[in-house]
Amino acid sequence: MDALAAQTRVERPPAPRQDPAAPPSATPETVVGAEAAARTRGAGRATVSPTAVAALTDAFHQGRHTEAAYHALLAECAGFPLRATIRQEEVNAEFVENIPIAYVRRHGLLGVNRQDGCLGVAMAVPAADGVLDHLAAVLRLPAVVELAPAAVIQQATDHAYAGRVSDFTAVLDTLPGGEASPDSVVTLEDGDLLDTASRAPVVKLVNMILFEAAKRRASDVHLQPYSDHVQVRYRIDGLLYDYLELPGHLLDEVVSRVKVIGRMDIAEKRLAQDGRTTVTIGRKSIDLRISVIPTSYGERVVLRLLDKSARLYELSELGMGAVDRARFTAVIQKTHGIVLVSGPTGSGKSTTLYAALQHLNYKEKNILTLEDPIEYQLPGISQTQVSQKKGMTFATGLRAVLRQDPDVIMVGEIRDEETARMAMQSSLTGHLVFSTLHTNDAAGAVTRLLDLEIEPYLVASSLLAVLAQRLVRNVCPDCHTVEPLAKEDCGLLGLAAHAGAPSVPRAVGCPNCGTTGYFGRQGIFELLIVDEAVRELVVGRAKASAMKRKAVEAGMTTLRQDAIRKLLDRRTTLEEVLRTSLEDSMMDLESDGAECGTRRAEAS
Numbered sequence: 110m111d112a113l114a115a116q117t118r119v120e121r122p123p124a125p126r127q128d129p130a131a132p133p134s135a136t137p138e139t140v141v142g143a144e145a146a147a148r149t150r151g152a153g154r155a156t157v158s159p160t161a162v163a164a165l166t167d168a169f170h171q172g173r174h175t176e177a178a179y180h181a182l183l184a185e186c187a188g189f190p191l192r193a194t195i196r197q198e199e200v201n202a203e204f205v206e207n208i209p210i211a212y213v214r215r216h217g218l219l220g221v222n223r224q225d226g227c228l229g230v231a232m233a234v235p236a237a238d239g240v241l242d243h244l245a246a247v248l249r250l251p252a253v254v255e256l257a258p259a260a261v262i263q264q265a266t267d268h269a270y271a272g273r274v275s276d277f278t279a280v281l282d283t284l285p286g287g288e289a290s291p292d293s294v295v296t297l298e299d300g301d302l303l304d305t306a307s308r309a310p311v312v313k314l315v316n317m318i319l320f321e322a323a324k325r326r327a328s329d330v331h332l333q334p335y336s337d338h339v340q341v342r343y344r345i346d347g348l349l350y351d352y353l354e355l356p357g358h359l360l361d362e363v364v365s366r367v368k369v370i371g372r373m374d375i376a377e378k379r380l381a382q383d384g385r386t387t388v389t390i391g392r393k394s395i396d397l398r399i400s401v402i403p404t405s406y407g408e409r410v411v412l413r414l415l416d417k418s419a420r421l422y423e424l425s426e427l428g429m430g431a432v433d434r435a436r437f438t439a440v441i442q443k444t445h446g447i448v449l450v451s452g453p454t455g456s457g458k459s460t461t462l463y464a465a466l467q468h469l470n471y472k473e474k475n476i477l478t479l480e481d482p483i484e485y486q487l488p489g490i491s492q493t494q495v496s497q498k499k500g501m502t503f504a505t506g507l508r509a510v511l512r513q514d515p516d517v518i519m520v521g522e523i524r525d526e527e528t529a530r531m532a533m534q535s536s537l538t539g540h541l542v543f544s545t546l547h548t549n550d551a552a553g554a555v556t557r558l559l560d561l562e563i564e565p566y567l568v569a570s571s572l573l574a575v576l577a578q579r580l581v582r583n584v585c586p587d588c589h590t591v592e593p594l595a596k597e598d599c600g601l602l603g604l605a606a607h608a609g610a611p612s613v614p615r616a617v618g619c620p621n622c623g624t625t626g627y628f629g630r631q632g633i634f635e636l637l638i639v640d641e642a643v644r645e646l647v648v649g650r651a652k653a654s655a656m657k658r659k660a661v662e663a664g665m666t667t668l669r670q671d672a673i674r675k676l677l678d679r680r681t682t683l684e685e686v687l688r689t690s691l692e693d694s695m696m697d698l699e700s701d702g703a704e705c706g707t708r709r710a711e712a713s
């Protein structure tokens with residue numbers, strides 16, 4: 110990979126015709142990808158008549174030449190190098206890594222290494238320039254046609270992609286009949302706005318980026334410009350991974366294409382822009398929310414993918430422990446009061462709220478939501494989009510919703526005093542209200558409400574429960590190993606030493622998980638039930654740490670404890686536990702002030 114990375118950095122490959130070091134047979138007819146290559150392209154093309162190549166190809170397709178004879182004639186008249194065999198070590202690994210098998214099969218080509226640093230593209234029949242442009246752009250290498258027998262290419266392809274075919278076919282299997290490729294599977298629902306013929310390579314490139322994103326279960330695609338290149342990243346299961354490096358000169362075209370998709374102003378490059386649209390990738394209908402913002406190296410793009418066809422989760426599928434689930438289910442059956450879900454952005458709060466609403470969704474109840482944005486359409490539930498620009502805030506929306514005779518109201522987020530006060534007051538007048546807050550833990554949500562100047566008695570009398578949550582990544586079931594926890598890690602997690610070190614999973618990485626070692630996520634939860642004891646603390650404006658301690662005494666499982674449970678159940682790794690419950694452990698330290706100092710002193 111490193112050797113190849115070095116290869117991809119070749120900015121100006123020697124123009125092969127002028128390079129004495131290049132073997133004579135390596136004289137390319139078609140070279141694409143770099144400026145130097147662009148020069149040779151013009152030169153090379155002038156010497157060969159495309160009509161002659163086309164005539165030979167026609168004759169071959171009509172069966173008037175054998176493949177060998179056709180190749181010999183092409184080599185003679187157009188100077189294409191010939192390749193009789195393809196050994197596995199000659200296959201370009203970067204090519205196999207980045208070019209989807211469907212594309213490879215459809216065009217009958219395979220990337221091979223060449224001594225001059227160019228990418229050899231072995232083909233039985235020379236493909237159109239657009240194909241070479243595409244490959245050159247994706248791999249950042251000038252691409253050169255080489256002729257090889259179709260059977261040789263096919264065999265080498267089968268072998269090279271053997272490790273990758275399984276996950277790809279899994280995606281292709283989900284597509285409706287016919288052949289799938291990045292060109293055909295990404296379509297705009299109401300037609301393409303751009304003349305795609307003239308810019309086909311960039312269109313294909315952007316399609317391929319989206320296609321791969323959907324295939325790899327990415328929630329976001331980032332296009333980040335640097336001084337000399339553009340980094341394409343995917344967010345998968347909450348973390349960003351580098352996927353592809355594009356040459357810097359492609360940025361403008363790629364961003365323009367994304368703007369077309371998002372129905373944004375292509376000419377505007379100095380202001381931030383937002384766009385949204387729906388695309389179809391395979392059978393999936395995916396909502397794209399696109400944000401473009403100018404940076405010093407050009408425009409940075411983030412595309413958020415929302416799979417509208419994805420199934421909603423039920424409460425039982427979120428990863429909640431049996432005790433928490435029973436308590437939570439009991440709380441949401443109440444007819445009035447407020448239930449909060451807390452956690453940072455991307456901690457799965459909406460998924461939990463949707464599951465709760467689904468659970469309550471029967472005909473006798475009128476359920477209304479105010480959301481920004483509406484992530485999924487819930488059948489039988491009236492959802493309203495909040496829009497600051499149009500004057501529909503959470504507070505004004507709530508006022509309107511209350512006139513709609515609701516039983517259950519979901520307010521997407523409490524950000525200000527007005528919304529908080531209205532939500533709490535309406536929960537006292539016979540409505541069950543759900544909402545979210547950005548706080549680290551459950552007790553913190555209570556003190557946040559008090560910080561918003563809500564009177565303690567109002568919080569105490571309306572708040573039923575706070576569910577704090579995070580998402581931990583599930584270790585990939587196909588590739589993880591199981592190893593005993595190190596002694597110091599047991600100590601770190603507060604596991605009793607005498608019980609012996611438990612064996613826990615370690616992430617490895619395989620084709621099925623895209624080498625991340627993880628597949629999917631589940632929640633870790635901390636459910637604070639506001640009982641009489643907690644209520645007293647609220648009225649007395651007690652600190653969050655005191656409320657947390659009281660709740661733990663009453664049987665609350667903390668985020669960290671829940672994460673450790675999932676580790677011991679062998680569903681996630683130590684790294685995930687530490688990553689997702691870091692604030693929780695710090696909170697524990699802060700709650701015992703004196704001890705905290707000594708522990709830190711010992712640690713340092």
Ligand SMILES: [Zn+2]
Pocket residue numbers: 585586587588589617618619620621622623624626627
């Ligand atoms: Zn795996």
